[in-house]
Amino acid sequence: MYEFDFEKPATVAEAVAALGREDAMALGGGQTLIPSMKQRLAAPSALVSLTGIAEMRGVCTGDDAALCVGGATTHAAVAAEAAGRYPALAALAGNIGDPAVRNRGTIGGSLANNDPAADYPAAVLGSGATIVTNNRSIAADDFFEGLFTTALEPGEIIVEVRFPIPERAAYAKFQQPASRFALTGVFVAKTANGVRVAVTGASESGVFRWGEAEAALSADFSADAIAGLSVPADGMVSDLHGTPAYRANLVKVMTQRAVSAA
Amino acid sequence: MPKDQGIGASTKRREDVRFLTGKGRYTDDINLRGQTHCVFVRSQVAHGRINAIDTSAAEAMPGVIKVFTAADFAGKGGVPCGWQIHDKQGNPMLEPKHPILAEGKVRYVGDAIAAVVAETLEQAKDAAEAVVLDIDELPAVVDMKAAVQGGALVHDELSSNLCYDWGFIEDNKGAVDEAIKSAHHVTTLELVNNRLIPNAMEPRAAIGDYSMASDDYTLYTTSQNPHVIRLLMGAFVLGIPEHKLRVVAPDVGGGFGSKIFHYVEEAFVTHAAKVVGRPVKWTCSRSESFMTDAHGRDHVTKIELALDKDGHFLAIRTETYANMGAYLSTFASSVPTYLHGTLMAGNYKTPHIYVNVKAVFTNTVPVDAYRGAGRPEATFQLERVIDKAARELGIDPIELRRRNFVQPNEFPYQTPVAVAYDTGNYQATMDKLVEIADLSGFEARRAESAKKGLLRGLGVNCYIEACGIAPSNLVGQLGARAGLYESATVRVNATGGIVVMTGSHSHGQGHETTFPQVVAEMIGIPEGQVEIVHGDTANVPMGMGTYGSRSLAVGGSAIVRATNKIIAKAKKIAAHLMEASEGDIELKDGKFSVAGTDKSVDWGSVCLAAYVPHNYPLAELEPGLEETAFYDPSNFTYPAGAYACEVEVDPGTGKVTVCSFAAADDFGNVINPMIVEGQVHGGLAQGIGQAMLEAAAYDENGQLLSGSYMDYAMPRADDVPFYKVDHSCQTPCTHNPLGVKGCGEAGAIGSPPAVVNAVIDALQRGGYSHVTHIDMPVSPVRVWSAMQG
Numbered sequence A: 001m002y003e004f005d006f007e008k009p010a011t012v013a014e015a016v017a018a019l020g021r022e023d024a025m026a027l028g029g030g031q032t033l034i035p036s037m038k039q040r041l042a043a044p045s046a047l048v049s050l051t052g053i054a055e056m057r058g059v060c061t062g063d064d065a066a067l068c069v070g071g072a073t074t075h076a077a078v079a080a081e082a083a084g085r086y087p088a089l090a091a092l093a094g095n096i097g098d099p100a101v102r103n104r105g106t107i108g109g110s111l112a113n114n115d116p117a118a119d120y121p122a123a124v125l126g127s128g129a130t131i132v133t134n135n136r137s138i139a140a141d142d143f144f145e146g147l148f149t150t151a152l153e154p155g156e157i158i159v160e161v162r163f164p165i166p167e168r169a170a171y172a173k174f175q176q177p178a179s180r181f182a183l184t185g186v187f188v189a190k191t192a193n194g195v196r197v198a199v200t201g202a203s204e205s206g207v208f209r210w211g212e213a214e215a216a217l218s219a220d221f222s223a224d225a226i227a228g229l230s231v232p233a234d235g236m237v238s239d240l241h242g243t244p245a246y247r248a249n250l251v252k253v254m255t256q257r258a259v260s261a262a
Numbered sequence B: 001m002p003k004d005q006g007i008g009a010s011t012k013r014r015e016d017v018r019f020l021t022g023k024g025r026y027t028d029d030i031n032l033r034g035q036t037h038c039v040f041v042r043s044q045v046a047h048g049r050i051n052a053i054d055t056s057a058a059e060a061m062p063g064v065i066k067v068f069t070a071a072d073f074a075g076k077g078g079v080p081c082g083w084q085i086h087d088k089q090g091n092p093m094l095e096p097k098h099p100i101l102a103e104g105k106v107r108y109v110g111d112a113i114a115a116v117v118a119e120t121l122e123q124a125k126d127a128a129e130a131v132v133l134d135i136d137e138l139p140a141v142v143d144m145k146a147a148v149q150g151g152a153l154v155h156d157e158l159s160s161n162l163c164y165d166w167g168f169i170e171d172n173k174g175a176v177d178e179a180i181k182s183a184h185h186v187t188t189l190e191l192v193n194n195r196l197i198p199n200a201m202e203p204r205a206a207i208g209d210y211s212m213a214s215d216d217y218t219l220y221t222t223s224q225n226p227h228v229i230r231l232l233m234g235a236f237v238l239g240i241p242e243h244k245l246r247v248v249a250p251d252v253g254g255g256f257g258s259k260i261f262h263y264v265e266e267a268f269v270t271h272a273a274k275v276v277g278r279p280v281k282w283t284c285s286r287s288e289s290f291m292t293d294a295h296g297r298d299h300v301t302k303i304e305l306a307l308d309k310d311g312h313f314l315a316i317r318t319e320t321y322a323n324m325g326a327y328l329s330t331f332a333s334s335v336p337t338y339l340h341g342t343l344m345a346g347n348y349k350t351p352h353i354y355v356n357v358k359a360v361f362t363n364t365v366p367v368d369a370y371r372g373a374g375r376p377e378a379t380f381q382l383e384r385v386i387d388k389a390a391r392e393l394g395i396d397p398i399e400l401r402r403r404n405f406v407q408p409n410e411f412p413y414q415t416p417v418a419v420a421y422d423t424g425n426y427q428a429t430m431d432k433l434v435e436i437a438d439l440s441g442f443e444a445r446r447a448e449s450a451k452k453g454l455l456r457g458l459g460v461n462c463y464i465e466a467c468g469i470a471p472s473n474l475v476g477q478l479g480a481r482a483g484l485y486e487s488a489t490v491r492v493n494a495t496g497g498i499v500v501m502t503g504s505h506s507h508g509q510g511h512e513t514t515f516p517q518v519v520a521e522m523i524g525i526p527e528g529q530v531e532i533v534h535g536d537t538a539n540v541p542m543g544m545g546t547y548g549s550r551s552l553a554v555g556g557s558a559i560v561r562a563t564n565k566i567i568a569k570a571k572k573i574a575a576h577l578m579e580a581s582e583g584d585i586e587l588k589d590g591k592f593s594v595a596g597t598d599k600s601v602d603w604g605s606v607c608l609a610a611y612v613p614h615n616y617p618l619a620e621l622e623p624g625l626e627e628t629a630f631y632d633p634s635n636f637t638y639p640a641g642a643y644a645c646e647v648e649v650d651p652g653t654g655k656v657t658v659c660s661f662a663a664a665d666d667f668g669n670v671i672n673p674m675i676v677e678g679q680v681h682g683g684l685a686q687g688i689g690q691a692m693l694e695a696a697a698y699d700e701n702g703q704l705l706s707g708s709y710m711d712y713a714m715p716r717a718d719d720v721p722f723y724k725v726d727h728s729c730q731t732p733c734t735h736n737p738l739g740v741k742g743c744g745e746a747g748a749i750g751s752p753p754a755v756v757n758a759v760i761d762a763l764q765r766g767g768y769s770h771v772t773h774i775d776m777p778v779s780p781v782r783v784w785s786a787m788q789g
């Protein structure tokens, strides 16, 4: 690790100010950032911890009945506090990493990082959630811009994520055997406006919606409804743990399993 | 009634008190006065020519004491290989120099090029980044077959990348070829024994210390065999006589073979400590471990099994490419040869066997012994090809094995691959397996799985291993450059307590618990009165360390010998004290008595007399009670067993779940059943890990793709089932005093074929009859892809 300064502001405004410094970085749970600093792959001049900002922690209900999750809320807190209102989201959070990771890692950190194999992006895109930052609201469809890239500007903080609650939803995750991130994970949500299907882990361009399946499932919400569909292997990730063809298969199988579980 | 102490008791592991409460003392826990820290600058390319190394900027950085390069080791030797193999023609293997820091070329990603010694670790890291390397990258050879077919030369001074082309036994070849040509049926299988990264819980570490006052060196290191390191490093690398070099291996957090070898970092810190005049400490990071610990396995094999029309084995012929990596690690050359070829008979009577092994240099980290070392590779090929043959011939796989077993009345059995099994009963372990694995209930379980949409399969295999390594005169003839005896000193104190100094080294095996059980039983005193000391060349007689499941069979035998000497002397003292004749003295429950009388004297009084010799036969007997013994085995020991695995395959994803695993082992006599079961459990997890999850992978440029736990899958608790293990079938070893065979590696040797056999069985029964083999690890993508055809 290189030397850095550490700040722990109490308000969003203070945090934004602190992040104005050159090469300062926000710190959520540090589950991604700290390991990369230890390996000397990241060298922020200062870390601005967000976990001391009370308004960014915890789960509540918004005026529009949406489930609001503070940007610095840990996975463990979401697993516990969202279980009643949004069990699919709580189950997803409760299956990220291990207990140590879940008690540190935050939803804001996960979304800002946008690891192509992370779980939360599937839930956010699949739910059609809104990402609220310190200066605007970003629809999920506009937020994820490919591997490790998002619509966030430098220094912009995810303050809250608002999830509309679907009628039925489920997340089906196939774990990569080593990291246990998603080799392919599919979040399916059925709302009055139709069905959304978001896929993480599979594509070279990060989390994506499977439009064909959404159309078929909007007409008939059953695993059989997509039996005849397939996604092309082209553009799927190829690595030690899966070929493009394998991942394309998982997209379909995991979608079917999510539908059955929803 | 289970015993509560001594041989056969499940005494709890006394060392766990410190291990489980964080009170262990590992190498990294040792901090010497004035200690400096060292960081290695390692190659980021797999193959390259070093044009220049500019250390000036690094040397000017804060806290830096010195930056070392190969020039600082001029005149020093390379790290040696401990076993010389001769090829088919009788020529010695190619043996390139393995320098402490790279000379002229780098040969794998992680090869040490320079090293910074600084006041603090962070300063050393900063300076290491400032070392400027001018390296021309060269084409790398990673694939073994390409490496011997004219790929780039790993070592310019060698004629090829073929270290040796070994035939075993060359005289068998004609008969084998003939038998295969004329056989009723020949089953052929090509397979890979996947490369593994050891991942001991404690990464390697070393501290060098030099005393100018006495001109002697101390090396603290994470080693399974401190005396071997002292011998190799002192004699071959640095030229330090053994009486001026002390090697200490304190608590060591797992080795699995990877800490047998003499590594360049050990020689570096020892030499550097003298140069800088202060202790030099190095602790490997986990990322560095992935890159630089000697890897395991990595064989590519073609095996042919010839059978007659009744399924009797007629001949076996194999051709194996074995990866050596970029340099020859300490025992690398012996693993694919004498630890592998000698096991190709398995538990079976196959009259003709020929094994060919081509050892190949590649631009990858050295490969060496890893739990089982050669024997898992032999077992995997043999037990996979037998399964395939059974399917091809329509014979039940268990029945085919039974038909070819060496029968209980046929021991000692001379195999066609040099070794002679002293004892065994393979039918008995198979019977036991059928019982504990409830094989008769398999069909019902399969139907249950089918209801869930899952394909269930059953895999069975046998294994045999050669442990208790090894008869020195035999291995000497085969090229070993060391003896493989073991030593023990039993020191009895005046008040009756005992300290046993053993040349074996415990790095998880529980010697501190087991060895006292043996001594306590022999004398009849409480185990708590016996303490074990190991891991320090200053305290322990010359010993060869722990690997190859040798500690109890060889080290324990030395302890028995030394204890017998103690008992013999103590009887003389007791006879004197009781004015009886020595021949009439009996020792029982810690008491010496005169046969046929009620006269007795207890253990403590005899010990006291030895050290306070007021009433003592000083004319005939020296005072004191301390004896040393060395034990050199007359044969290997041959643990054997039968294993069964049941899996479920999810046809949608190819995911395999190990539902159950049963192991029936014959380890001969058992000293501590709980520890034996623990060893089997750990071995099974490791073998299931190899079969299901683990794979070290390099890309075609020699970059390590599986360089962290993000991509290298270690088995976790939920990857393995609750095991059923049994060691009640016991045919005691006939040639060591305890009748023990060794249990440390069995689980890792015997389990991979059971898992793969089960997966193939599941797919075959599920209608995927085109799938006859899948290479390990049988990961979801591999299984699913195989199912697609």
Ligand SMILES: Cc1cc2nc3c(=O)[nH]c(=O)nc-3n(C[C@H](O)[C@H](O)[C@H](O)COP(=O)(O)OP(=O)(O)OC[C@H]3O[C@@H](n4cnc5c(N)ncnc54)[C@H](O)[C@@H]3O)c2cc1C
Residues within 6 Å of the ligand: A025, A026, A027, A028, A029, A030, A031, A032, A033, A034, A050, A071, A072, A095, A096, A097, A098, A101, A104, A105, A106, A107, A108, A109, A110, A112, A113, A115, A117, A118, A119, A120, A156, A157, A158, A159, A179, A180, A181, A182
């Ligand atoms: C062993 C292990 C296993 C894991 N397994 C999984 C898994 O199965 N599935 C999964 O999805 N993830 C997994 N993770 C990742 C984990 O979920 C992390 O929590 C997540 O990736 C990052 O969250 P964090 O709060 O720790 O962020 P940090 O590491 O603190 O920060 C990550 C990045 O986000 C930025 N950032 C942090 N908070 C905010 C914010 N509120 N607004 C804007 N930017 C911000 C930081 O500046 C940094 O660039 C695992 C991690 C580990 C260590």
